[in-house]
Every structure is written in structure tokens, then in C-alpha cells.
Amino acid sequence: MMRDDEVVPLESQLDWQERYCRAAGSPTSAEILRAVIDDLDGPRALASVLPTHTRFGDLIGLRIMAAVHLLAIERLAPSVAIFAPTLGGVAPSRGTNPDRATSEFHEAVVEAITVNAEMVATAITEVPQTNEVGRSRLLRIALSMIGGDVRLFEFGASAGLNLRADHLPGEPTLESGPMPRVIERRGCDLNPIDPTTTPGRARLTSYVWMDDIDRFERLRGALRVAAEIPASVVTQDAAGFVSGLELNAGSTTVLWHSSMWGYLPESTRARIHEGIERLGGAASSESPLWHVAWEPIADDRDRHELTVQVWNGTPGSGVARTLATGTTHGGQITLTGGDSDPGGRQASE
Ligand SMILES: C[S@@+](CC[C@H](N)C(=O)[O-])C[C@H]1O[C@@H](n2cnc3c(N)ncnc32)[C@H](O)[C@@H]1O
Structure with a gap:
């Protein structure tokens, strides 16, 4: 391979x-x-x-x-x-x-x-901006395990559509509870797309595969949501974005990325790992950190896995667990039968 x-x-x-x-x-x-x-x-x-x-x-x-x-x-x-x-x-x-x-x-x-x-x-010099909202179904599985307020961050966010995951369609049978309240939505991308402009919408649409009417419809729905729910996506490299993040007492910080890891050189990956370890080390029950990813399985490029790492100041924090697998656009989702509640539902409301 x-x-x-x-x-x-x-x-x-x-x-x-x-x-x-x-x-x-x-x-x-x-x-x-x-x-x-x-x-x-x-x-x-x-x-x-x-x-x-x-x-x-x-x-x-x-x-x-x-x-x-x-x-x-x-x-x-x-x-x-x-x-x-x-x-x-x-x-x-x-x-x-x-x-x-x-x-x-x-x-x-x-x-x-x-x-x-x-x-x-x-x-073709531009990194694909497939801002696939089918992937928000995976993010929602993780969000549904969190109670209280959430600050949601994403690197490689493209147009930031998945930063509105709590307002996008999910798979109720896969979710553990209602969506938490999302009080902040912020992402970065090397080339963010503005989903509220006509050229931005045309470009996002170009990344839908030609036969995929379902994805086309999903995207159309998400563009309507984006017009109503604001989220900011700054032009910034993923490593710089992660190194600038801080935790906040009283809310859970969720750091999410999907289908973007493959584009990163090793040096950037290492800096992101360092940034996440720094945040994880500072996390507590008052200010937990969830690192949630939907990325290809290392030895099986055809399938993705949903991994979650939770830090809340307790021993054993930060262990990566795989919650689900599926296809890159968030189809054929199978729960792995692993730990379905990796960090314990954070009840801070
Ligand atoms: C295939 S898209 C995925 C977009 C979104 N995460 C999703 O799942 O719908 C990959 C995104 O990663 C962004 N990207 C690639 N390298 C990056 C980097 N070093 N820093 C920030 N964003 C990056 C690209 O610009 C692109 O928007």
C-alpha cells in the first residue's frame, strides 16, 4: 500500500x-x-x-x-x-x-x-476542500457523550460546516444523548472557504462526486445551516492553531479534525501532538479536553475510524479509543463495541 x-x-x-x-x-x-x-x-x-x-x-x-x-x-x-x-x-x-x-x-x-x-x-495546486457534512454524524457521536457547555475547535475546517454539527442531521441510534450546548465554534484552514458566498458554495459543491446526489443534498442543507449559525474559520496552519488554544473552566474543549491528517507533513503532525499533550496535561474535571478525530485507519486506507481521547485530570486520561468505523464520507458507520463512554459524561450543567 x-x-x-x-x-x-x-x-x-x-x-x-x-x-x-x-x-x-x-x-x-x-x-x-x-x-x-x-x-x-x-x-x-x-x-x-x-x-x-x-x-x-x-x-x-x-x-x-x-x-x-x-x-x-x-x-x-x-x-x-x-x-x-x-x-x-x-x-x-x-x-x-x-x-x-x-x-x-x-x-x-x-x-x-x-x-x-x-x-x-x-x-490542482489547491488542497481538496471536501467539506463533507456526512462526517458530522461522527462528531455528533462524540458530542452526544458530553454534557454541559462545549467549545468546539477544528483544524483543517475548510468552510467550517462541521463546526455546526449540532445543527446538522445525525444518526439518533448511534448517539448517547442530546447535543450539548455549543458556546464557541472556531476553526482554521490554510485556505478557508466562505460558505455564504456564491463562489464559495460553487467550490464546495465541486468536491461532491458527480453521482452522489445524497451528498449534494446534504451539502445544500448544511449551506442553509451555515447561513444561520455563525462559525469562524481563520487562515492558519493547523499546528499554529493548536498551539494557540487554551482550556476554559466550566466548559469542555473539543478539538476535532477529519480527513485532513494525510495532508500534513510529519513535522506538523509532531507539533500538533505536542500541542494536544500540553492541553491534555492542563485538563481537569472542570476543564476537560476531548480530542476527536475521523481519519483513515493506518493499515486500511479504504475505511476511517472515529477515535476519541479524553483528558480530565484523572489517571489514565488521554488513552485513545476507537468508537466507530465507516467510509470516508461518514457512510456505513459501525460502532466498534469498544468503550461507548470514554470519558464519562461530563455533567457540568
Ligand atoms: C479533505 S478537506 C477536509 C475538510 C473537513 N475537515 C471535512 O472533513 O469536511 C482537508 C482540509 O484540510 C486543510 N488543510 C490541509 N493542510 C492543512 C494545514 N497544514 N493546516 C490547516 N488546514 C490544512 C485543507 O485546506 C482542507 O480544507
Whole structure:
């Protein structure tokens, strides 16, 4: 299996992402990548627009899929849009002649990239901003174990949609109780997106996979929530953000991150660990710290796990526990049967 920091040929990364999308039920997004792979040495030489090698964890495939989707959303690539279910089109695999539709789609994708080469070249330098609100279902599992007031912090927050998790749909059967009161919502990102602007909403939408109408609808709902529930997302590196956090007596500090760890170099990861250890060491029953993460399982890139570490000043604080596993966007959630109440419900109300 390829490691995040491994530099791999473009084709290997795209090939892996294509298979991932197909297995996850998004054949149209997979076909975007197949079109690119098949054309790398083709007449339009897409290879001249795209890098030859990439860091695996930078997920170049996702970036290309989003760039093509954005061209369709912006009506710069109508011949792609007619195949995009998210935009009312008919997926190539669902047409009356799937083979012909697939080859027309490939042609449309390659043409869209070639004609908009400059825009695509810029777009793929940007870290994917898949602000997936399906992941808030996982954060809610942890929040539902906490009583009293919560200050919610997130690094790699993108548009900050999951900072509104308590107002987003959850899975009641997975939750231990009602949502606590969230009294502060603050995040950071290298490139925050403002979900209240039209370009911001278009960009967020571009990261939804083309076949995924459910995710599209979830995002639409979350954008409505974002218009009503404020949350701040500052432009800052994750390590600096964590090192600037402090605990507050009388409330639980929840530090959350999801699907972003892979983008971080080792040095940043080490600084974040140090920051969390510092906060954990200062935590008490009056000012507990919860570190909650939804990130890929180390030896199984296809699945994510919900891990929780709770510090409250008691011996044994800070032990990581896995509460659930599922797919990257928060689907197929299975509770692990581990400790369902890792820190004890904090009853400070
Ligand atoms: C795939 S998105 C996930 C967004 C959000 N956490 C979610 O689950 O919906 C990864 C995010 O991490 C951000 N990111 C990557 N490296 C970062 C860093 N060093 N500091 C802060 N944010 C970072 C990216 O800009 C991007 O918004």
C-alpha cells in the first residue's frame, strides 16, 4: 500500500482513486480519471498540463475530479455537465448506450481540461476542500457523550460546516444523548472557504462526486445551516492553531479534525501532538479536553475510524479509543463495541 509521503507516478495515484470511486458507487467520477489516464500519452498530451509524479497523500485524483466538476458547475464545460447527475445530467453508465456515452464523456473531459488548462493547473495546486457534512454524524457521536457547555475547535475546517454539527442531521441510534450546548465554534484552514458566498458554495459543491446526489443534498442543507449559525474559520496552519488554544473552566474543549491528517507533513503532525499533550496535561474535571478525530485507519486506507481521547485530570486520561468505523464520507458507520463512554459524561450543567 502506498504511504502518504510516497512520491508516485501520476497514473498510480489516479488508478487508485479511480478504483476507490468505483467501489464507493461513483462511476462517473471514476470515468473522469479513466479519461485522464487513457489520454496521458494521447494526442492532446494531458501529461503536459499535469505533473508526472505526485505525493500520494496529496490526492491529485480528487483535485482533478473537482476541477472538472467546477468547470461543469460554472457552465464552462456543458458537454461534461450533461453527464453529471449532480447537475441534472445522465451518467454515462445509465444511458441507453453506455459504451458510446462513456467514450463521449471521456472526450468531453479531455477537451474541458485542455481548453481550460490554466484554470485546471491552478485548481490542482489547491488542497481538496471536501467539506463533507456526512462526517458530522461522527462528531455528533462524540458530542452526544458530553454534557454541559462545549467549545468546539477544528483544524483543517475548510468552510467550517462541521463546526455546526449540532445543527446538522445525525444518526439518533448511534448517539448517547442530546447535543450539548455549543458556546464557541472556531476553526482554521490554510485556505478557508466562505460558505455564504456564491463562489464559495460553487467550490464546495465541486468536491461532491458527480453521482452522489445524497451528498449534494446534504451539502445544500448544511449551506442553509451555515447561513444561520455563525462559525469562524481563520487562515492558519493547523499546528499554529493548536498551539494557540487554551482550556476554559466550566466548559469542555473539543478539538476535532477529519480527513485532513494525510495532508500534513510529519513535522506538523509532531507539533500538533505536542500541542494536544500540553492541553491534555492542563485538563481537569472542570476543564476537560476531548480530542476527536475521523481519519483513515493506518493499515486500511479504504475505511476511517472515529477515535476519541479524553483528558480530565484523572489517571489514565488521554488513552485513545476507537468508537466507530465507516467510509470516508461518514457512510456505513459501525460502532466498534469498544468503550461507548470514554470519558464519562461530563455533567457540568
Ligand atoms: C479533505 S478537506 C477536509 C475538510 C473537513 N475537515 C471535512 O472533513 O469536511 C482537508 C482540509 O484540510 C486543510 N488543510 C490541509 N493542510 C492543512 C494545514 N497544514 N493546516 C490547516 N488546514 C490544512 C485543507 O485546506 C482542507 O480544507
